[in-house]
Amino acid sequence: PMRYDAAIDRYVPVSWDDAFALIARHLRALESPDQAEFYTSGRASNEAAYLYQLFVRAYGTNNFPDCSNMCHEASGVALGQSIGVGKGTVTFADLHQADAIFVLGQNPGTNHPRMLEPLREAVARGARVVCVNPLRERGLERFQHPQHALEMLGNRSRATHTHYFRPALGGDLALLRGMAKFLLQWEREAPGSVFDHDFIARHTEGLDAYLAAVEASEWQAIEAQSGLRLAEIEELARLYAGAERVVMCWAMGITQHRHSVATIQEIANLMLLRGNVGKPGAGLCPVRGHSNVQGDRTVGINDRPPAALLDALERRFGFAPPRHPGHNTVEAIQAMLEGRSKVFIGLGGNFAQATPDSARTHQALRNCALTVQISTKLNRSHLMHGRDALILPCLGRTDIDLQAGGEQAVTVEDSFSMVHASYGQLRPLSAQMRSEPAIVAGIANATLGAWPVDWLWLVEDYARIRALIAETIPGFANFEERIAAPGGFYLGNAAARREWNTPSGKARFQANQLPASLLHAELPEEPQLILQTLRSHDQYNTTIYGLDDRYRGVRGERRVLFANEADILRLGFKPGQKVDIRSLWADGVERQVHGFTLLAYDIPAGQAAAYYPETNPLVPLESFGAGSFTPTSKFVAIRLEPARHDGRIL
Numbered sequence: 001p002m003r004y005d006a007a008i009d010r011y012v013p014v015s016w017d018d019a020f021a022l023i024a025r026h027l028r029a030l031e032s033p034d035q036a037e038f039y040t041s042g043r044a045s046n047e048a049a050y051l052y053q054l055f056v057r058a059y060g061t062n063n064f065p066d067c068s069n070m071c072h073e074a075s076g077v078a079l080g081q082s083i084g085v086g087k088g089t090v091t092f093a094d095l096h097q098a099d100a101i102f103v104l105g106q107n108p109g110t111n112h113p114r115m116l117e118p119l120r121e122a123v124a125r126g127a128r129v130v131c132v133n134p135l136r137e138r139g140l141e142r143f144q145h146p147q148h149a150l151e152m153l154g155n156r157s158r159a160t161h162t163h164y165f166r167p168a169l170g171g172d173l174a175l176l177r178g179m180a181k182f183l184l185q186w187e188r189e190a191p192g193s194v195f196d197h198d199f200i201a202r203h204t205e206g207l208d209a210y211l212a213a214v215e216a217s218e219w220q221a222i223e224a225q226s227g228l229r230l231a232e233i234e235e236l237a238r239l240y241a242g243a244e245r246v247v248m249c250w251a252m253g254i255t256q257h258r259h260s261v262a263t264i265q266e267i268a269n270l271m272l273l274r275g276n277v278g279k280p281g282a283g284l285c286p287v288r289g290h291s292n293v294q295g296d297r298t299v300g301i302n303d304r305p306p307a308a309l310l311d312a313l314e315r316r317f318g319f320a321p322p323r324h325p326g327h328n329t330v331e332a333i334q335a336m337l338e339g340r341s342k343v344f345i346g347l348g349g350n351f352a353q354a355t356p357d358s359a360r361t362h363q364a365l366r367n368c369a370l371t372v373q374i375s376t377k378l379n380r381s382h383l384m385h386g387r388d389a390l391i392l393p394c395l396g397r398t399d400i401d402l403q404a405g406g407e408q409a410v411t412v413e414d415s416f417s418m419v420h421a422s423y424g425q426l427r428p429l430s431a432q433m434r435s436e437p438a439i440v441a442g443i444a445n446a447t448l449g450a451w452p453v454d455w456l457w458l459v460e461d462y463a464r465i466r467a468l469i470a471e472t473i474p475g476f477a478n479f480e481e482r483i484a485a486p487g488g489f490y491l492g493n494a495a496a497r498r499e500w501n502t503p504s505g506k507a508r509f510q511a512n513q514l515p516a517s518l519l520h521a522e523l524p525e526e527p528q529l530i531l532q533t534l535r536s537h538d539q540y541n542t543t544i545y546g547l548d549d550r551y552r553g554v555r556g557e558r559r560v561l562f563a564n565e566a567d568i569l570r571l572g573f574k575p576g577q578k579v580d581i582r583s584l585w586a587d588g589v590e591r592q593v594h595g596f597t598l599l600a601y602d603i604p605a606g607q608a609a610a611y612y613p614e615t616n617p618l619v620p621l622e623s624f625g626a627g628s629f630t631p632t633s634k635f636v637a638i639r640l641e642p643a644r645h646d647g648r649i650l
Contacts, residue, residue, distance in 0.1 A: 105253020168227025
């Protein structure tokens with residue numbers, strides 16, 4: 001462990017006991033537990049995350065900013081309201097049975113490579129694979145299987161799509177609404193030929209209000225916002241209506257917009273119209289990238305926890321957990337900026353670089369009395385520290401985790417609600433490294449003592465933690481026995497069984513209106529382009545990434561701006577020229593990044609793309625999704641200026 005020494009402006013070694021005591025001293029000195037923020041990365045295991053949420057709630061707060069707030073929070077909110085569960089309803093097997101798979105705002109080649117094989121298998125067996133993405137992405141076009149020797153030797157590949165549509169950024173809601181409008185037209189022309197009336201009658205409510213909203217949506221607005229021609233929207237609708245079993249997948253291209261919740265609910269509306277939820281080969285599929293971002297939420301990392309979870313904790317552990325809402329990521333940054341939160345503890349991740357509005361986020365961390373980073377490797381968040389600061393080195397999931405009870409396994413939950421266990425295979429680099437559960441237990445024991453559980457005893461054998469999960473989290477009965485099965489076990493999903501955990505007991509059509517404008521109403525200037533931030537191919541979130549993006553033809557550089565060549569020339573620049581990028585927002589804060597090379601790229605006119613975290617400084621903290629607080633990283637209004645300097649960080 002390392003502690004920041006302000007006198008020499010360096011981190012110096014500190015013992016584990018002293019590190020835990022320092023954290024406990026800061027936490028106990030706060031006027032309220034709500035003055036501390038407890039961040040969680042999707043890398044944390046179920047065991048670590050469960051122990052963490054138990055400690056934090058026993059301490060007295062629901063301040064759980066987590067990485068889900070920046071990616072699929074909108075999916076959880078939208079699906080929770082529509083079908084009663086904030087997760088996808090499909091398993092991996094459903095992809096192999098679907099007649100059509102829609103891939104919306106998602107790039108499997110870079111972000112979800114496990115999906116490439118079922119996509120190309122679907123094409124080979126005659127299913128429709130419909131990609132909806134503004135950029136032409138290599139992984140959405142073809143895939144060469146690395147385990148197929150003849151393909152590798154012959155440098156051959158196979159198609160991963162049958163149809164490709166390229167909407168405007170933020171235009172997906174209008175596109176989906178247009179599809180619904182065609183379905184409604186065809187249903188009225190031939191009653192019973194399009195809608196699944198039996199499913200609708202037995203399992204849904206709100207249809208009339210939704211269809212009224214569909215009728216009220218004007219074709220002119222649909223075309224203008226979607227960026228597609230009417231004929232293209234009709235083709236999309238026919239592809240959907242012509243398939244008996246449909247899976248709709250989506251990722252951050254859908255979730256990181258101001259109206260993302262409404263867009264995902266429109267996906268659900270379309271699927272409900274034809275009964276495509278809760279049957280084999282069909283369903284809703286928000287695809288998550290981190291290995292346990294879904295599992296962390298399942299076991300309690302939630303700033304707005306459901307009452308059932310809090311009730312279960314109170315019954316089992318005998319304390320009254322806090323019932324008031326905590327802080328999500330945006331709210332946590334705001335609270336640290338304003339001095340209302342004074343301690344930040346990060347269970348994994350690279351908070352300083354993963355978050356929006358980088359300059360303000362960095363200042364928020366510096367405002368803290370204490371920052372603690374529990375990390376597998378050094379990252380830039382360690383340089384954006386409070387007056388007191390700790391770096392606590394933890395084991396990675398590939399490291400052998402040896403506790404008093406022997407070698408330990410940890411579990412995760414994937415996007416398809418499969419829970420499986422894994423053991424580390426590598427000898428840890430240092431005896432000083434501790435596991436995430438052991439570090440959480442050390443902090444909890446130093447802060448609360450052996451209450452409401454014996455923290456140190458629990459981490460001697462993680463089966464003891466899993467026993468507590470089984471007692472308090474639905475779906476985990478016989479947890480220890482079930483993870484022994486090859487491949488783990490399916491956690492289950494009520495909506496997949498057509499059981500709707502909504503107030504009425506039915507899935508609900510959501511009658512959202514199209515936004516009046518995709519742009520924020522109070523921008524100080526007219527934007528020249530709309531920017532989306534994205535990953536390079538060789539990038540794992542914001543900690544490990546290379547300087548090459550072989551899928552997009554970039555070598556040795558990350559400070560690039562992909563733009564349509566006609567736009568580059570229209571704005572008075574040349575391909576290869578360096579520019580400064582300035583984002584537009586109505587708060588008077590200057591947000592600018594410098595020295596980006598313009599690359600002419602196959603991208604729709606008016607759009608641009610660049611890598612994060614390099615362009616996170618352009619995303620205003622206050623620009624987030626309605627109902628989700630997810631930063632709008634896929635819709636940033638920008639203007640370009642000739643570069644004033646090369647943009648290097650010194």
